[in-house]
Amino acid sequence: MHKEIPLALRMRPQNLEEFVGQNHILSTGKILKRAIFARRLPSLIAWGPPGSGKTSLGLVISKELASDFEYLNAAFSSVGEVKKVLAKAKKNLSETGRKTTIFIDEFHRFNKLQQEALVPDTETGSITLVGATIHNPSYYLIPSLISRSIVVQFKPLSQADIVELLKKACRDKERGIGSFDLKIKDEALNYIAEVCGGDARSALNALEIGVLSSKVLPGERVVFDLDLAKNSVQKKVLYDKAGGYHYDTISAFIKSIRGSDVDGALYWLAKMLKAGEDPRFIARRLIILASEDIGNANPFALVLAANCFKAVEVIGMPESGLILAQTVIYLAASLKSNSACLAIKKALSSVEDEAVKEVPDHIKTHSKDYKYPHDFGGFIKQDYGVSRKYYYPKDVGSEKKLKEFLESLNKAMPSK
Numbered sequence: 001m002h003k004e005i006p007l008a009l010r011m012r013p014q015n016l017e018e019f020v021g022q023n024h025i026l027s028t029g030k031i032l033k034r035a036i037f038a039r040r041l042p043s044l045i046a047w048g049p050p051g052s053g054k055t056s057l058g059l060v061i062s063k064e065l066a067s068d069f070e071y072l073n074a075a076f077s078s079v080g081e082v083k084k085v086l087a088k089a090k091k092n093l094s095e096t097g098r099k100t101t102i103f104i105d106e107f108h109r110f111n112k113l114q115q116e117a118l119v120p121d122t123e124t125g126s127i128t129l130v131g132a133t134i135h136n137p138s139y140y141l142i143p144s145l146i147s148r149s150i151v152v153q154f155k156p157l158s159q160a161d162i163v164e165l166l167k168k169a170c171r172d173k174e175r176g177i178g179s180f181d182l183k184i185k186d187e188a189l190n191y192i193a194e195v196c197g198g199d200a201r202s203a204l205n206a207l208e209i210g211v212l213s214s215k216v217l218p219g220e221r222v223v224f225d226l227d228l229a230k231n232s233v234q235k236k237v238l239y240d241k242a243g244g245y246h247y248d249t250i251s252a253f254i255k256s257i258r259g260s261d262v263d264g265a266l267y268w269l270a271k272m273l274k275a276g277e278d279p280r281f282i283a284r285r286l287i288i289l290a291s292e293d294i295g296n297a298n299p300f301a302l303v304l305a306a307n308c309f310k311a312v313e314v315i316g317m318p319e320s321g322l323i324l325a326q327t328v329i330y331l332a333a334s335l336k337s338n339s340a341c342l343a344i345k346k347a348l349s350s351v352e353d354e355a356v357k358e359v360p361d362h363i364k365t366h367s368k369d370y371k372y373p374h375d376f377g378g379f380i381k382q383d384y385g386v387s388r389k390y391y392y393p394k395d396v397g398s399e400k401k402l403k404e405f406l407e408s409l410n411k412a413m414p415s416k
Helices: 031-037 054-064 079-096 112-116 119-124 143-147 159-171 186-195 200-212 226-230 244-258 262-274 279-297 300-315 320-332 339-353 397-410
Strands: 043-047 068-073 100-105 127-133 149-153 182-184 222-224
Touching: 031 054, 031 149, 043 054, 043 143, 054 068, 054 100, 054 127, 068 079, 079 100, 079 112, 079 119, 119 127, 119 143, 143 149, 159 182, 159 186, 159 200, 182 186, 186 200, 186 226, 200 222, 200 226, 222 226, 244 262, 244 279, 244 320, 262 279, 262 320, 279 300, 279 320, 279 339, 279 397, 300 320
Parallel strands: 043 127, 043 149, 068 100, 100 127, 182 222
Antiparallel strands: none
């Protein structure tokens, strides 16, 4: 095989037996594997991170089904191009009896019209559609396509899977790099597998770069050790700014702060910053958390979070990382109370679900019957039109003082 072709492409599996990983969908007895072997596969939508094997599986499916293969990238394909490929597939089926597997990469980029163009042929089974996307198809694809497809989620490859693929490439003399005189250190392969983020393409690229860039004298062995591995691989941060990894990471971040796990919060913050997340997005979430989860247990938390956002807007990256870290540490280490959050939810529920109250006459604008509390030493019993209790302060931090103050007032007020 031509050595100019990247190693990751050369090492793509030729059949299901060579396919590594994704056992949760491809192990014996699973519906996808049974459908492939029975050659009764309807359309398939595979979603998951880059380098997890989606394109490789599409090629394998085409071979297992003994079908022709057509590749489209949704980012660069028009409706006209889609219809042209479909027409070619129909002609091929009528003339040769061979179906066509149409693989569409970045499937989420197809608009509704482009997706609808595929529905009739997937309905009749004249093609086998394999769509690949990094996003959950439920949010991007039309229901009529999803209902006609097997939908499977690909997961990042495990470190053991990556090591297996790397060792295969090292042994394979035809497609891999087995023709080189190599001495491969296990610690080097383990390091690549650890930092590549479950991306087989990234791991194989690192292996190839390390071997091809090694300057050795004629007749000398290439020693692929840990130092060479560290200088050959770009650490992968599994993240997307609009999809599942984005939301899962910010969720872990917020929950770590809420749970007062300072180190956990700092780790997830670092992951987001390393992946290029907008620091203003992070700062906005901290403002919300300061009110929702800390509240009046430490009112200064909201002040700090709001100022953090202002500072981040002015400073920018990378220095904003320091400001965010300081704020995150303070919020995670603060006493917590969600009393304000619960109180407004209860009040909103009353407004939404019950008859809306009229404002009593004595507290309307310019009412002569209103009793001005400051004329009575700061407090006077008075009806403010609401009898239900919404706010239940906790015995935590500054909120404990609020509770004590309100209880002292309640002793002089009618029970609610």
